[in-house]
Every structure is written in C-alpha cells, then in structure tokens.
Amino acid sequence: MKKFSIGELYRKPGFKAVLASLISIVIGLLVGAIVILVSGLTSKGLGGKTAWEGIQLIFGGLFSTGRNASGALTFGFNPQLMGNMLFRAMPLIMTGLSVALAQKTGLFNIGAPGQYLMGTAATLLIALYLPTGTGEKLQYVSGAWATHMEALGIVGQTTYPAWLVWTLAFMGGVLAGALWGAIPGMLKALLNINEVLACIMTNWIAANLVTWVFDIANLKNIVENTKMGYIYKTTFNGVQTSKLGLDKLLPGSQVSGGILIAILFAILVYIVMNKTTFGYELKACGSNRFAARYAGIRDKRSIVVSMALAGALAGAGAALYYLAGNTEFYWETSQSLPAVGFNGIPVALLAANNPIGVIFSGLFMSMLEICGQKLKDLTAFNEYITDVIIAVIVYLSAFAMLIRMLLNKKKASKEALK
Amino acid sequence: MDSKTPEFVIEMLHITKEFPGIKANDDITLQLRKGEIHALLGENGAGKSTLMSVLFGLYQPDGGEIRKDGKAVQIRNPNDATALNIGMVHQHFKLIDVYTVLDNIILGAEDTRFGFLSKKKARAKVQALSERYGLKVDLDAKIEDITVGMQQRVEILKMLYRDNDILIFDEPTAVLTPQEIEELMKIMKGLAAEGKSILFITHKLAEIMAVADRCTVLRKGKGIGTVDIAGTTPQELSRMMVGRDVQLKVDKTPAVPGESVLSVRDLHIRSRLYHRDAVKGVSFDVRAGEIVCIAGIDGNGQTELVYGVTGLEKAAKGKITLQGKDITAAPIRQRSKAGMSHIPEDRHKHGLILDNTLEQNMVLQRYYEPRFQNCGFIRFDAVRTYAESLIEQYDVRSGQGPITTTRSMSGGNQQKAIIAREIDRDLPLIVAVQPTRGLDVGAIEYIHGQLVRQRDAGKAVLLVSLELDEVMNLSDRILVMYEGEIVGELDPRTTTVEELGLYMAGAKRQGKEAAEA
Numbered sequence: 015m016k017k018f019s020i021g022e023l024y025r026k027p028g029f030k031a032v033l034a035s036l037i038s039i040v041i042g043l044l045v046g047a048i049v050i051l052v053s054g055l056t057s058k059g060l061g062g063k064t065a066w067e068g069i070q071l072i073f074g075g076l077f078s079t080g081r082n083a084s085g086a087l088t089f090g091f092n093p094q095l096m097g098n099m100l101f102r103a104m105p106l107i108m109t110g111l112s113v114a115l116a117q118k119t120g121l122f123n124i125g126a127p128g129q130y131l132m133g134t135a136a137t138l139l140i141a142l143y144l145p146t147g148t149g150e151k152l153q154y155v156s157g158a159w160a161t162h163m164e165a166l167g168i169v170g171q172t173t174y175p176a177w178l179v180w181t182l183a184f185m186g187g188v189l190a191g192a193l194w195g196a197i198p199g200m201l202k203a204l205l206n207i208n209e210v211l212a213c214i215m216t217n218w219i220a221a222n223l224v225t226w227v228f229d230i231a232n233l234k235n236i237v238e239n240t241k242m243g244y245i246y247k248t249t250f251n252g253v254q255t256s257k258l259g260l261d262k263l264l265p266g267s268q269v270s271g272g273i274l275i276a277i278l279f280a281i282l283v284y285i286v287m288n289k290t291t292f293g294y295e296l297k298a299c300g301s302n303r304f305a306a307r308y309a310g311i312r313d314k315r316s317i318v319v320s321m322a323l324a325g326a327l328a329g330a331g332a333a334l335y336y337l338a339g340n341t342e343f344y345w346e347t348s349q350s351l352p353a354v355g356f357n358g359i360p361v362a363l364l365a366a367n368n369p370i371g372v373i374f375s376g377l378f379m380s381m382l383e384i385c386g387q388k389l390k391d392l393t394a395f396n397e398y399i400t401d402v403i404i405a406v407i408v409y410l411s412a413f414a415m416l417i418r419m420l421l422n423k424k425k426a427s428k429e430a431l432k
Numbered sequence: 433m434d435s436k437t438p439e440f441v442i443e444m445l446h447i448t449k450e451f452p453g454i455k456a457n458d459d460i461t462l463q464l465r466k467g468e469i470h471a472l473l474g475e476n477g478a479g480k481s482t483l484m485s486v487l488f489g490l491y492q493p494d495g496g497e498i499r500k501d502g503k504a505v506q507i508r509n510p511n512d513a514t515a516l517n518i519g520m521v522h523q524h525f526k527l528i529d530v531y532t533v534l535d536n537i538i539l540g541a542e543d544t545r546f547g548f549l550s551k552k553k554a555r556a557k558v559q560a561l562s563e564r565y566g567l568k569v570d571l572d573a574k575i576e577d578i579t580v581g582m583q584q585r586v587e588i589l590k591m592l593y594r595d596n597d598i599l600i601f602d603e604p605t606a607v608l609t610p611q612e613i614e615e616l617m618k619i620m621k622g623l624a625a626e627g628k629s630i631l632f633i634t635h636k637l638a639e640i641m642a643v644a645d646r647c648t649v650l651r652k653g654k655g656i657g658t659v660d661i662a663g664t665t666p667q668e669l670s671r672m673m674v675g676r677d678v679q680l681k682v683d684k685t686p687a688v689p690g691e692s693v694l695s696v697r698d699l700h701i702r703s704r705l706y707h708r709d710a711v712k713g714v715s716f717d718v719r720a721g722e723i724v725c726i727a728g729i730d731g732n733g734q735t736e737l738v739y740g741v742t743g744l745e746k747a748a749k750g751k752i753t754l755q756g757k758d759i760t761a762a763p764i765r766q767r768s769k770a771g772m773s774h775i776p777e778d779r780h781k782h783g784l785i786l787d788n789t790l791e792q793n794m795v796l797q798r799y800y801e802p803r804f805q806n807c808g809f810i811r812f813d814a815v816r817t818y819a820e821s822l823i824e825q826y827d828v829r830s831g832q833g834p835i836t837t838t839r840s841m842s843g844g845n846q847q848k849a850i851i852a853r854e855i856d857r858d859l860p861l862i863v864a865v866q867p868t869r870g871l872d873v874g875a876i877e878y879i880h881g882q883l884v885r886q887r888d889a890g891k892a893v894l895l896v897s898l899e900l901d902e903v904m905n906l907s908d909r910i911l912v913m914y915e916g917e918i919v920g921e922l923d924p925r926t927t928t929v930e931e932l933g934l935y936m937a938g939a940k941r942q943g944k945e946a947a948e949a
Contacts, residue, residue, distance in 0.1 A: 289809050290809050291808055291810055294792070294799055298785055298788070298796070301787050302781075304782050305781070305782050308774070308783070309764075311765075
C-alpha cells in the first residue's frame with residue numbers, strides 16, 4: 015500500500031521536477047567537495063584537514079560562525095549570514111522569475127542582464143534626482159552631498175515624500191526593464207528575429223548606454239570615495255526600502271523588506287501564469303504560436319507582452335536591489351554585464367520554470383554565494399569553487415530536463431502505439 | 433507443416449503485449465507467405481503499430497512466438513530484425529534531409545576500402561535495384577529537394593539495398609498524392625512478383641482491395657481474422673475492423689438551403705511562398721443548410737482561400753461577408769465571434785496545442801467567454817465540466833480524460849476533439865478543411881455524420897477536401913478550384929467522378945467556356 019502511494023507521488027510531474035533538481039544540487043555539491051578535496055590534497059601547504067574544513071563550509075557555510083580560540087570552525091545560527099542570504103536572493107529571484115516567465119511563453123530571455131542594468135539606471139536616476147522632504151523647496155544644506163545637489167540643479171526644487179520617490183524610482187526601474195525586454199520582443203514578433211540574438215545585442219547596448227548616462231549624470235560618490243567609481247547610495251537622498259523589522263530579526267545583515275516584495279512577485283507571477291486567461295494566452299502562444307493565432311489570440315502582441323513582462327521583472331529586481339539603500343552601483347558597466355542577470359537562467363532552470371520554485375532556487379543560489387564567501391574568508395580556498403558547483407548544477411539540471419523530456423516522449427510514443 | 437519448404441516466411445503466433453492499463457496486442461497471430469502482399473487492417477489504436485514494433489524488435493512480446501521460415505527466432509532489437517532481412521518503411525521517413533539520396537541509402541551499411549568510403553559499388557547496386565523495380569530516384573539529389581513520393585522510394589531502396597525480403601510498409605499512403613499512391617501500388621506489386629513478402633499496414637480499404645492478396649484484421653488489440661481479398665468486399669472488411677456495419681456512403685436527404693451565410697466576392701489572396709496570387713478573384717456563397725465543397729488537387733489555392741476566409745491570411749482584394757457583416761479586414765477573434773468555426777487543415781499546427789491538456793484545448797476558442805472566466809481568472813471547474821461533457825458527447829477517447837496531453841492521443845481522437853470543440857460552439861458557419869484526413873472508416877463515418885447533422889440543423893458548411901469520395905458523398909454543391917480560380921460548379925447528384933476529375937485537372941471549365949461560346 016505504501017509502495018503504491020510512493021509510486022503515485024512519483025508519477026506526478028511536479029514531484030519528478032523537484033526530485034531532478036534536488037539530485038542535481040546534491041551531485042553539484044559533491045563535485046564541489048571533490049574539487050576541494052583534490053586541490054586540498056595536492057596543494058602545498060594545504061592538506062586533508064583544510065580540505066575537510068572547506069567541504070564543511072560548502073555544505074554548511076550558511077551556519078558558519080567563524081573559528082573558535084583553538085582555531086576550529088564553529089557552526090551555529092548566524093543571523094547576519096541568514097539575512098544576507100535573503101538580501102542576495104532578492105535580485106536573483108527577480109531575474110529568475112524574468113527568465114522563467116519568458117521560458118513559459120516559449121522565449122529564452124538571455125537579456126535579463128541588460129534589462130537589469132536599465133532598471134538600475136532608471137531607479138538610481140529617479141531616486142537621486144528627486145529630492146525628498148515634506149514638500150517645501152529644497153534648501154541648501156551643508157556637506158559634500160549638498161554641493162552636489164547644487165551642481166545637479168536640484169537645490170531650490172520642490173521636495174517629495176520619500177515613499178513617493180521610492181515608488182517612482184521602483185516604477186521607473188520596472189518600466190525601463192520592460193522597455194528593454196519589449197525591444198527584442200518586438201523584433202521577434204514583427205521581424206522574426208531570434209530573441210536570443212536580439213537580447214545579446216540589447217544587453218551590450220544597455221551596458222554602454224548606462225556607462226554613458228552615469229558618466230555625464232554627475233552622481234559619482236565623492237563623499238565616501240574610499241572606493242572609486244561608485245554612484246551615491248539612495249540613502250543619501252533619504253530613499254530606502256523599509257526594513258519591516260527584518261533587521262531586528264536578523265541583526266547585522268543587509269536584509270530589507272525587498273525580499274518580501276520579491277516573494278510577492280513570485281506568487282503574483284504564479285497566479286497570472288497559471289490561473290488567468292491572460293496567462294493562458296501567453297502560454298498558448300509560447301507552446302504553439304500558430305494554434306494561438308488560429309484561436310484568435312494576437313500572437314505578435316503576446317510575444318511582445320511576454321518579453322516586456324520578463325524585462326519588467328528583471329528591472330524590478332534591480333530596483334529592489336539598489337533601493338535597499340546599502341548597495342552601491344559601480345557605474346562603468348561597458349565592459350561587463352551584471353552576473354545577477356545571467357544567474358537568473360540557472361535559478362529558473364533549477365526551478366523548472368516554476369515561479370514558486372524560483373523562490374527556493376534563488377535562495378539556494380544566494381546561499382551558495384554566502385558559502386563561497388565563507389570559504390574565502392575562513393580557508394585558503396577561494397570562492398570560485400561555488401562557480402564550479404553552480405556550473406555542475408546547471409549542466410545537470412539541463413541534463414535532467416533532457417532526461418525528463420526523453421522519458422515523457424517515450425511515454426507519449428508508447429501511449430500513441432496503444 | 434513441412435519443415436523443408438515452410439509455407440510462411442514470417443509467423444507471429446499468439447503475440448501478446450501489454451502496456452500499463454491496456455492490452456495492446458492480445459493473442460494475435462499473423463502469418464506471411466512468401467511473395468504475397470499481406471495487409472494489416474485496423475482502426476487507429478487497434479494494435480497494428482505495436483505488433484509491427486514487436487516484429488521489428490522495438491518491443492519484446494509478453495507472450496507468443498515469432499518464426500522465420502518455420503524456425504523460432506528471438507528479435508531483441510532492430511539489428512536482429514535486419515539480420516533476419518526484415519525491413520520497414522516508417523510512416524514518417526527516417527532520412528537525413530541534407531544528405532544525398534545515395535548517402536541515405538547506404539547509411540549504416542557503407543562499403544569501405546582501406547577504411548575509406550567507397551561508393552562506386554554501392555552506386556552500381558542501387559542503380560541496378562532502381563531499374564529492376566522501377567524505383568526512379570535521382571541518386572545525387574538531396575532529400576530536402578525531392579518530393580515525398582521520391583523520399584518514399586528512397587526508403588524502399590534502403591530496404592532493398594540491405595537485401596531485405598520481408599518489407600513492412602507502415603501506412604505508406606498517408607502522405608502521398610493520388611498519383612503517387614498509384615505509383616506505389618505498382619511498385620509493391622512488382623516487389624511481390626520478384627519474391628519479396630510485403631506487410632502493408634493501412635486503414636484504407638480501397639488500397640487493400642487494389643493490391644493485397646490477404647488481409648489480417650485487428651480490432652482493439654485482438655486478431656479478428658485473416659481473409660483472402662479475392663473473396664471479400666470492402667463492406668465485410670470494414671465490418672471486421674469496426675465490429676459493426678459501417679455506412680461507407682453518407683446517408684443524407686437533399687439540402688434545403690436558406691439565406692446566404694458566407695458570401696465571398698472577387699477574393700484575391702497572395703501566396704506566402706511565391707510572390708503571386710494563390711487565389712485569383714474567387715466568388716461564391718454558402719447558404720444555411722447546405723454543404724458546399726471546394727474540390728481540387730492539392731496546391732490549387734484551397735489552403736490560401738481558407739486562410740483568407742478564416743483570417744489567418746489577409747485578403748489582397750475582394751470582400752468577405754458573414755451574416756451580412758463585412759469581415760474582410762476583421763481579425764480572427766472577431767470573425768469567430770461573428771459566427772465562424774473552423775476545423776483546420778493541419779490539426780497539429782493550428783488545431784491543437786499538443787503539449788496542453790485535452791481540457792485546455794477544448795476551450796482554446798472560448799476560454800475568454802464569461803462561462804469559463806471570472807474577472808480574468810480561469811474557472812477551472814467550468815472548464816473541466818465542459819471538457820468532460822464534450823468528451824462524453826463526442827466519444828473522444830484518451831488515456832486520462834480531460835487531463836490527457838493531446839500529443840499522446842491518437843490522430844483520430846485528436847481530430848474528434850477538434851470537431852467536438854468547433855461544432856459545440858454552435859455557430860452558423862463551419863469551415864471544415866480535410867476533416868477526415870488520415871482517419872479510419874469508423875471515425876470518417878462519425879465525422880461525416882456530424883457534418884450532415886449540422887447541415888440539417890441549418891448550419892452553413894464550407895468543406896474543403898482532396899478526397900473524391902468525400903467530395904461526391906458529402907457535398908450538396910461542388911466548387912472546383914484550379915490554379916486559384918473556381919472553374920466549375922457541379923451538382924454531385926448529376927455529375928460523375930470522371931467529369932469532376934476533368935475540372936480538377938484544368939481540362940474543362942465553365943466560366944471561360946461560356947465566355948468563349
């Protein structure tokens with residue numbers, strides 16, 4: 015009887031997807047452990063003990079609390095790491111949702127980095143150009159930031175409440191991302207240009223455009239310029255996502271209410287894609303554009319809308335990240351694209367494009383980042399081991415998808431033969 | 433049985449093959465004589481393909497025995513089958529598009545000299561075979577450049593090149609034009625005369641009557657019997673196949689046409705493929721309570737005409753009116769709402785979203801109606817109930833009911849699902865394009881019956897068909913299309929198939945004749 019019910023559970027496609035992802039994760043972690051072991055045993059100065067510490071951190075880095083007096087690794091609940099994991103998961107969940115939504119509608123959104131960058135630029139410009147206050151004209155205040163405001167010409171302008179500026183900046187990020195997603199969408203819908211190619215190009219256009227904008231925008235942080243080339247944090251203008259008490263819960267971390275917004279977005283995407291006629295249309299279009307057109311669904315519009323929504327999610331991710339207040343933006347992006355945009359792809363892949371699954375795979379990926387950080391801080395290994403793990407997981411989840419596809423095909427052809 | 437000269441080259445005795453929940457083959461016996469064409473007849477899902485897969489080593493039978501020349505053999509995989517000189521032409525060809533014909537034929541059985549490919553001998557052998565059996569192919573043409581009929585000849589040559597003497601043809605005519613079918617029949621007879629034994633899987637009775645010597649009939653996984661074709665009739669075969677008497681002729685009363693529902697005037701449609709008009713100034717009316725059939729040889733503009741009427745393609749010129757409303761420039765959704773349902777030509781491309789469930793496909797045209805949504809949220813319970821009622825009412829068979837992935841359903845049931853969906857919308861105009869293509873007689877009878885019932889209920893039906901039987905049987909009026917124009921309007925009760933053929937071939941036309949006279 016029990017065996018039967020396990021079989022029933024196994025036959026559910028959702029269970030299989032979760033299982034496939036979990037297997038990929040375990041194998042990925044094991045491979046990471048093996049890499050550490052091998053490099054530990056073969057490197058001078060390292061050894062079995064160091065390798066064992068590395069392996070411990072790979073699996074349990076999130077719960078690391080440093081080293082004790084005798085130099086041994088200690089583990090326990092670490093609110094700071096927990097909070098940082100939530101914080102870093104926030105943009106990953108958003109870009110993961112972006113990729114997953116596009117995938118569900120038959121599109122491969124490799125343009126998340128560009129959409130994320132455009133979202134970043136729009137958010138920062140709005141959050142830093144609109145002075146906050148209680149509605150009066152902005153007075154000259156002392157300090158370097160004030161000199162800056164004068165140079166920007168925002169002294170003497172009307173001030174706006176911080177919540178309004180936050181909302182406008184967030185909306186700005188969303189819209190900029192949406193626009194940057196809609197461009198490859200339109201190229202695909204109207205000119206039948208492959209969205210992957212168009213996305214790669216819009217990524218680099220965004221990278222250069224953003225560099226150019228910030229080069230002339232006069233927002234470079236000259237107050238805290240211990241690190242060169244960063245843009246002011248939004249807190250300079252008093253704009254910051256509410257912590258919603260999460261900082262009390264997880265003291266010492268970067269966590270903000272943004273993570274809850276990201277989770278809300280995931281639930282929203284799930285509902286829209288699975289429960290509404292709108293989602294049905296988008297998915298129908300993705301599964302079979304011709305059948306959708308036959309049924310009177312405007313397929314071209316659907317493709318543009320799908321890509322715009324995907325872009326909006328990536329843009330929202332950027333907005334949440336930079337509106338958190340404690341994050342700085344390195345403005346010279348023309349040579350590199352934000353990794354968080356690309357990491358949306360493994361997040362979505364690992365979640366089998368399920369929006370709810372994206373929450374967990376996003377958390378997992380950010381946990382790996384934390385583990386890598388701890389590995390670097392506490393041992394002689396560097397954090398790039400986690401890249402190896404992520405790479406293995408991505409390969410395996412793609413592989414798992416392939417196997418799932420083959421299994422389903424075999425099943426389908428068997429059924430067809432009956 | 434005399435073991436020295438066994439009567440049968442292949443015997444499949446009491447084959448049983450079970451899949452979870454279904455006995456695909458239940459104690460089936462099939463015996464193939466040397467040099468005969470043996471037809472294997474059955475409805476979709478009767479177990480023909482499973483039986484052939486067992487013979488070809490793709491499945492292991494749960495019970496039963498296979499004998500070659502009287503000796504029991506084990507066929508564990510297709511390589512074993514090949515070693516026993518069994519070859520198969522699959523319904524969907526297994527050819528590499530970018531390779532030449534010769535390369536495809538020798539693929540997997542290449543001659544080599546000092547490790548290098550040597551095609552000279554192969555070429556000579558293929559040429560000899562091609563002449564001996566009258567299989568005309570261009571050895572150096574790429575597969576993607578040749579016709580479907582020629583691709584099939586390549587598949588046959590592949591078998592002959594491997595010296596196969598047991599040839600399996602899996603529904604070989606489904607993809608062919610009538611001329612190509614005739615050619616294939618000739619080839620098959622030639623092969624049999626040369627001593628090859630042929631297993632011919634089909635559900636087309638006319639083809640069996642034309643070429644087969646004997647026929648084994650399957651129904652729902654069971655062997656119903658083997659008959660000599662010389663001593664049987666199509667009626668008997670169809671009765672064996674379906675299990676009841678089948679109406680091969682459509683039973684209908686004369687039409688009582690009412691008001692014009694669809695009116696097309698001087699319609700021009702550009703062809704997407706070629707830069708010319710595919711439809712050139714077509715005008716016609718479809719009235720309530722009649723079935724108007726557009727007949728013609730494939731590729732004479734019928735597809736484009738339907739695209740134009742249904743909105744899949746824009747009209748270059750002309751006017752389309754549906755129930756008095758000008759819909760020439762209307763988008764598809766508006767045409768649909770104005771009263772047009774459409775049974776599309778290509779059920780996989782347009783008719784269904786194959787990866788979606790049956791219930792999702794059942795509401796493909798109406799998911800937005802208040803009945804199935806509430807403030808933009810899909811009413812899943814309403815969708816389920818509706819799908820279940822359609823499945824029951826129209827007898828759509830599938831593995832898991834409403835939640836079956838439509839891809840896993842048989843072609844006949846996929847088509848039934850589309851028909852159910854389109855007819856149940858209860859709209860004044862039904863555009864049905866080749867609604868019975870690739871279906872077995874049982875399903876064809878059913879679909880014809882449904883269309884006639886709709887006509888009798890006062891619907892206007894625009895039927896497009898390539899099958900002459902269907903055209904003659906089902907329609908109340910025939911419009912013949914030739915090179916994008918309507919060249920004749922015929923009454924199926926007074927015209928003959930021969931006359932229809934002359935119009936279809938462009939040898940005769942009404943308008944010009946009259947004009948010239």
